[in-house]
Amino acid sequence: MPYSLTVKKTEGKPGQVYYPLQLNTVPLPTPGPNEFLIKLSAAALNHRDLFIRQHLYPGISFSNPLFADGYGVVTSLGASCSPASQSLLHKPVLLNPTRGWASAPEGPEDLAREFCILGASAGTEVGTGQEWVAVGEDEVVAAPEHLSAPEGAALPLVGVTAWRALVGKSGGNAEPGRNLLVTGIGGGVAVMVLLFAVARGCRVFVTSGDGAKIERAVGMGAAGGVNYREAGWEKKLKGMLPPERPYLDAVIDGAGGEVVSKTVRLLKPGGVISCYGMTVGPKMDWVIQATLQNVELKGTTMGSKREFREMVEFVREHKIRPVLSRVVKGLDNLEGIDSLFEDMKAGRQFGKLVIEIDSEADSSSKL
Numbered sequence: 001m002p003y004s005l006t007v008k009k010t011e012g013k014p015g016q017v018y019y020p021l022q023l024n025t026v027p028l029p030t031p032g033p034n035e036f037l038i039k040l041s042a043a044a045l046n047h048r049d050l051f052i053r054q055h056l057y058p059g060i061s062f063s064n065p066l067f068a069d070g071y072g073v074v075t076s077l078g079a080s081c082s083p084a085s086q087s088l089l090h091k092p093v094l095l096n097p098t099r100g101w102a103s104a105p106e107g108p109e110d111l112a113r114e115f116c117i118l119g120a121s122a123g124t125e126v127g128t129g130q131e132w133v134a135v136g137e138d139e140v141v142a143a144p145e146h147l148s149a150p151e152g153a154a155l156p157l158v159g160v161t162a163w164r165a166l167v168g169k170s171g172g173n174a175e176p177g178r179n180l181l182v183t184g185i186g187g188g189v190a191v192m193v194l195l196f197a198v199a200r201g202c203r204v205f206v207t208s209g210d211g212a213k214i215e216r217a218v219g220m221g222a223a224g225g226v227n228y229r230e231a232g233w234e235k236k237l238k239g240m241l242p243p244e245r246p247y248l249d250a251v252i253d254g255a256g257g258e259v260v261s262k263t264v265r266l267l268k269p270g271g272v273i274s275c276y277g278m279t280v281g282p283k284m285d286w287v288i289q290a291t292l293q294n295v296e297l298k299g300t301t302m303g304s305k306r307e308f309r310e311m312v313e314f315v316r317e318h319k320i321r322p323v324l325s326r327v328v329k330g331l332d333n334l335e336g337i338d339s340l341f342e343d344m345k346a347g348r349q350f351g352k353l354v355i356e357i358d359s360e361a362d363s364s365s366k367l
Contacts, residue, residue, distance in 0.1 A: 001025040003331045004065045005129035007053055007120055014055040021066075021334050029134040031078035036085070036137055038093065041358040042153035043128040043331075044069035046188065047279075050344050052120050059122040068097035068118040070128030071143055071152030072358075078134075085137040092149070093140040095133075096308050097157040099124050103306040105168065117157070117302065128153070131331060131357060141309055144316040154188070154322035154352035155315065160303035161276055162192035163311035165252050166200075169300040171272040173250040176201030179241060181251045181266075183259060185225065186213040186350045189276060191323050193252045194222060199318045205237060205248075213350055220323075234262045241266070250274060256284045260297065270294045276301055323351030331357050 004026045007019035031037040049066055051057040072095075074088050100114030100123075101107070108115035116123025126135055143152045167174045174180075174197060182193050185206035197204045198221035206217045206225040214225035224240040226233040241247060247268040253259045256278030263273065264287060273295065278284065286297070303311070314320070326343060328336035333355075340353040 002028055002131040005331055006065055007062060009062045017055050019053045023332055028132055031076060031134045033078050033080045034137050035078040035134050036074045037076040038072040038133050039075050040070050040072035040128055040131055040133060041149035042071045043067040043355050043357060044153045045340055045353040046157050050341055061120050061122045064120055064125050065127030066120045066129035067127050069153050069156045070095040071149045081137050088142060092143040094143050094152055094156055096139045096305055098302050101304045103304050141312050146319050150324055150327050150354040150356055151322050153354055154324055158188035158192045159311045160308045162189045162196055164303035164307050165274045165276040165300045166193050166196050169274040169298045170250040173272060174200050178249040179203050179245055181205050181248050183207045183253045183255045185217045187254060188352045189254055191351050194220060195320050199320060216350060234266060238266055255280045257281055260290050261285055261287045264289045264293055264295060267295055272296045272298060274298050274300055325349035325351040325353050327354045327356055329356045
């Protein structure tokens with residue numbers, strides 16, 4: 001019987017507990033009307049999965065499979081699938097990592113009742129930590145042909161989050177020649193923001209607490225970077241800005257903390273801070289200089305189905321490859337999967353942490 005991977009409930013307070021992984025055998029799903037049956041080839045971790053194991057995320061399910069990111073092959077169709085969907089039979093696809101957000105630019109149409117993210121969620125039974133899954137035909141897109149299975153699995157959630165933070169929320173600053181700062185390079189979303197911004201012709205600067213990560217980002221097209229552990233890093237960054245445009249147009253931030261006070265003197269009047277996460281802490285200081293500079297702070301998270309499709313098409317057009325930090329093989333390889341979580345806890349990763357479920361997938365040889 002097929003495997004699925006869940007978390008096992010144990011006693012403990014949020015932030016102190018660490019739920020163990022549990023491997024299960026489950027029946028092979030049957031696709032219903034307008035559904036695909038998909039044999040999953042690879043899945044990827046997000047910080048959300050670590051938060052789930054620490055009980056720091058709402059709406060946790062201990063029976064539904066983990067993980068939001070998945071790449072697989074459509075093996076059969078349920079009744080009434082559209083002609084366009086039928087063309088995806090035996091083709092690799094990516095799963096839309098969210099539910100309940102169709103296209104509204106402001107946010108999910110019904111956040112309270114319908115919006116959720118795949119994986120160990122009480123809002124949907126679907127998670128990509130399993131060998132087979134049945135999903136609606138409108139919840140998948142054709143995988144870009146240049147991607148391997150692990151690369152494809154690395155894309156969905158960080159891709160749509162990065163796309164919205166950069167393109168949808170930066171105030172029109174995702175344009176050629178604009179100066180952008182991407183904080184916390186190394187995390188999956190930050191790396192995707194860098195790749196998207198470079199492909200769009202932006203001049204990108206990065207921060208990290210690890211010099212090797214900054215060097216790697218420069219090798220991927222960043223114009224420079226600074227170590228945020230160094231006092232006065234914002235002054236060093238100011239010296240890197242080009243004379244013809246000596247300011248930042250936007251900051252794409254996943255850290256929070258002191259990002260406003262550190263960057264306000266570098267941002268142009270009306271510059272934008274697009275914040276998709278707050279890994280430093282759940283609060284951010286707002287300083288009077290930001291008000292006087294007309295700086296805009298915009299919160300953003302995940303993205304709509306429309307933005308997901310736009311993002312995947314951009315990846316296809318520009319032949320962008322998500323960066324893989326490490327891949328382990330086998331959904332039953334609990335020790336290996338646990339080691340990916342340890343990488344994430346320690347902040348060792350640069351790019352995505354991936355589980356190759358089906359090592360025999362046709363596309364795996366591309367990696």
